[in-house]
Amino acid sequence: MAELVSPVTPISPAGPGPAPRVPLRDTMARYGVRLALVTLVAVAAATGILVWDNPAAPGSSGYWTIVRSRLSSVGTILVVAFCHGVATVAFHSVTNNRILTPSILGFDALYRVVQTALVFFLGAGSLAATDGIAKVVLQSVLMVGFATLLYGWLFTGRRADLHLLLLVGVVLGMGFGSLSTFMQRMLTPSEFDILSARLFGSISTSSAEYLPWGAAVCVVVGTLLWRRRHVLDVVALGRETATSLGVRHQREVLLTLLLVAVLVSVSTSLVGPMTFFGFVAALLTYQVVGTSRHALTLPMVVALASAMLLLAYFVLRHVFYAGGLVTVVIELGGGLVFLFYLLRKGLR
Amino acid sequence: MTTLTTAPAPTAARTWQRSGGLLAAALLTLALVVTSLFVGVYDLGAQGGDAMFWITRVPRTLALVLAGSAMAVSGLVLQQLTQNRFVEATTAGTSEWAALGLLLSVILLPTVGLATRMVVASAAAFVGTMVFLVVLRRVQVRTTLVVPVVGLMLGAVVSALTTLIAVRTNYLQLLGTWFMGSFTTVVRGQYEVLWVVAAVCVAIFVLADRLTVAGLGRDVATNLGLSYDRVLLVGTAMVAVASGVTTVVVGFLPFLGLVVPNVVSLLRGDDLRSNLPWVCLGGVALVTACDILGRVVRMPFEIPVGMILGVVGAAGFLLLVLRVRRRG
Numbered sequence: 320m321a322e323l324v325s326p327v328t329p330i331s332p333a334g335p336g337p338a339p340r341v342p343l344r345d346t347m348a349r350y351g352v353r354l355a356l357v358t359l360v361a362v363a364a365a366t367g368i369l370v371w372d373n374p375a376a377p378g379s380s381g382y383w384t385i386v387r388s389r390l391s392s393v394g395t396i397l398v399v400a401f402c403h404g405v406a407t408v409a410f411h412s413v414t415n416n417r418i419l420t421p422s423i424l425g426f427d428a429l430y431r432v433v434q435t436a437l438v439f440f441l442g443a444g445s446l447a448a449t450d451g452i453a454k455v456v457l458q459s460v461l462m463v464g465f466a467t468l469l470y471g472w473l474f475t476g477r478r479a480d481l482h483l484l485l486l487v488g489v490v491l492g493m494g495f496g497s498l499s500t501f502m503q504r505m506l507t508p509s510e511f512d513i514l515s516a517r518l519f520g521s522i523s524t525s526s527a528e529y530l531p532w533g534a535a536v537c538v539v540v541g542t543l544l545w546r547r548r549h550v551l552d553v554v555a556l557g558r559e560t561a562t563s564l565g566v567r568h569q570r571e572v573l574l575t576l577l578l579v580a581v582l583v584s585v586s587t588s589l590v591g592p593m594t595f596f597g598f599v600a601a602l603l604t605y606q607v608v609g610t611s612r613h614a615l616t617l618p619m620v621v622a623l624a625s626a627m628l629l630l631a632y633f634v635l636r637h638v639f640y641a642g643g644l645v646t647v648v649i650e651l652g653g654g655l656v657f658l659f660y661l662l663r664k665g666l667r
Numbered sequence: 668m669t670t671l672t673t674a675p676a677p678t679a680a681r682t683w684q685r686s687g688g689l690l691a692a693a694l695l696t697l698a699l700v701v702t703s704l705f706v707g708v709y710d711l712g713a714q715g716g717d718a719m720f721w722i723t724r725v726p727r728t729l730a731l732v733l734a735g736s737a738m739a740v741s742g743l744v745l746q747q748l749t750q751n752r753f754v755e756a757t758t759a760g761t762s763e764w765a766a767l768g769l770l771l772s773v774i775l776l777p778t779v780g781l782a783t784r785m786v787v788a789s790a791a792a793f794v795g796t797m798v799f800l801v802v803l804r805r806v807q808v809r810t811t812l813v814v815p816v817v818g819l820m821l822g823a824v825v826s827a828l829t830t831l832i833a834v835r836t837n838y839l840q841l842l843g844t845w846f847m848g849s850f851t852t853v854v855r856g857q858y859e860v861l862w863v864v865a866a867v868c869v870a871i872f873v874l875a876d877r878l879t880v881a882g883l884g885r886d887v888a889t890n891l892g893l894s895y896d897r898v899l900l901v902g903t904a905m906v907a908v909a910s911g912v913t914t915v916v917v918g919f920l921p922f923l924g925l926v927v928p929n930v931v932s933l934l935r936g937d938d939l940r941s942n943l944p945w946v947c948l949g950g951v952a953l954v955t956a957c958d959i960l961g962r963v964v965r966m967p968f969e970i971p972v973g974m975i976l977g978v979v980g981a982a983g984f985l986l987l988v989l990r991v992r993r994r995g
Contacts, residue, residue, distance in 0.1 A: 483812055486819075487985060489819050490984050494980075494981025497977025497978045498974075500974050501977075504965075504974070594823065644834055647830050648831065650827045651831060654820060654823050657820060658824060662802065662805060662806055
């Protein structure tokens with residue numbers, strides 16, 4: 320158990336130790352500056368995406384049409400960054416580790432299996448009929464079941480649990496992937512078309528009509544998590560501590576996992592799976608913020624994730640003309656970072 | 668080199684028992700292989716059925732036998748070399764490297780034949796497996812489960828790179844069909860290169876004892892007078908050739924080298940030399956069974972064997988992992 324807990328530096332109100340403590344105001348000021356800088360980068364990249372290389376004359380009607388079409392790309396990026404960043408940080412807190420992320424544990428592969436199984440067993444009409452809230456609820460129920468199963472293992476094992484979880488998650492992801500492909504092979508071409516529109520998005524070609532839904536879900540889930548940010552701080556201290564501090568640990572964890580599952584399914588439905596993105600965003604956030612307080616980490620992770628994705632998209636689209644590759648490039652870089660981290664620090 | 672395992676002198680009854688079991692397993696596998704010859708859409712009794720039999724059915728079945736046994740045995744070899752039960756071509760990234768090599772050979776050498784492509788793919792697989800082994804030496808925390816995780820992550824990074832290259836060169840659609848792990852396209856004149864793999868299997872049989880000793884670790888093996896590095900290189904090269912050739916001809920066959928050797932070990936213990944024939948048979952039986960399933964489940968269409976193996980293998984793998992964990 321001890322090796323599962325990542326070193327957390329709680330900001331104690333009056334530490335008895337002689338350690339020199341930075342006044343809270345200075346910490347907050349430094350944090351504010353960093354957040355502003357990251358946000359500035361994100362805004363600059365977003366502006367770049369909107370207006371760079373626009374063939375029409377500035378101010379003409381064609382110009383605004385192009386900007387509008389690029390706005391949906393920016394919106395998609397913001398939603399995806401929000402989903403992955405917030406989901407990963409919340410997941411890290413409730414599972415008491417900083418390595419495993421919902422994506423690495425096969426959440427998005429599960430999402431695809433659920434989607435495919437819906438079409439496979441109920442026909443293509445099922446997707447249209449159960450669009451929106453009902454479907455998200457059904458998927459979330461399934462995914463939370465899965466998450467609860469994994470979570471149960473996390474605390475019932477003796478040793479090497481994180482390794483086991485990681486391995487199990489990765490292999491499950493592979494198995495789910497095969498299962499999805501298998502079922503997709505059995506569909507009629509028209510059914511497959513409807514399904515693939517739902518499963519294989521990229522930032523340039525994500526379905527614009529689904530974006531408002533995704534954004535709305537993000538706002539709702541974000542609000543819920545933000546209001547519970549102090550509870551999350553306590554939950555992150557581990558089960559025993561949280562329980563003695565009067566937090567219903569089990570309930571809070573399950574609720575958070577449910578929200579995480581919703582976020583992951585929104586992002587996956589927009590741009591497909593991104594395994595390592597959340598991990599990298601969270602890792603950077605912890606480095607920049609330097610504390611685990613969710614009041615600080617949650618805004619920062621959203622800003623950082625957005626800045627990363629927007630920058631990557633801007634560079635790839637306007638320098639290399641390959642807007643569809645953003646997720647692949649992020650995957651490549653993130654995978655290398657993850658590997659490096661794993662080799663350096665092991666799984667502690 | 669004499670055998671190092673000092674097994675108790677087998678009594679006549681036990682010898683018979685062993686060979687009897689192996690005979691039964693061989694017969695079962697043979698039954699599957701024969702079934703594979705007679706499963707398909709084309710009616711062999713019809714006009715030209717005889718020709719069809721020799722053009723597609725026999726090559727396909729032979730390819731199943733060769734690829735199945737090769738991948739299962741090379742999984743066993745990798746497990747010896749890494750001293751880890753959970754390593755095989757897909758969890759060491761070997762297959763992904765072979766795919767990268769194949770793609771590069773298609774882009775850079777568009778006119779060369781199949782043989783050159785296989786050499787390139789095998790070379791890439793060799794480099795990749797070596798990278799994996801070197802990375803493993805650098806890992807500070809070498810628990811049983813960290814090794815396959817590192818391999819899988821390496822594989823994920825390499826396959827992202829492959830995807831990237833494929834997208835930039837418009838080969839993405841081909842990528843999906845190439846590595847699907849399917850015997851559908853195997854016909855006469857297309858599969859003969861797979862016989863290279865048979866040579867690899869024979870070589871592994873010859874080297875069984877050396878690999879067993881190498882599996883005891885560098886220090887012990889060196890003390891016993893084995894040139895550890897040479898065995899490591901030769902073993903890796905054989906695995907790379909098997910994976911490279913199989914990847915080029917049929918694509919990925921996930922989890923095969925993982926599930927079969929482990930199940931054999933569970934049933935029979937860890938004597939590599941006497942397990943080898945069982946692992947060969949098990950690999951053939953599993954691939955053939957999955958392939959027949961893929962052919963029958965949606966007649967007249969086919970489901971690629973790689974998908975079925977992916978589902979079955981993942982389930983089997985998880986059962987193995989959890990079983991090991993229960994024992995602590």
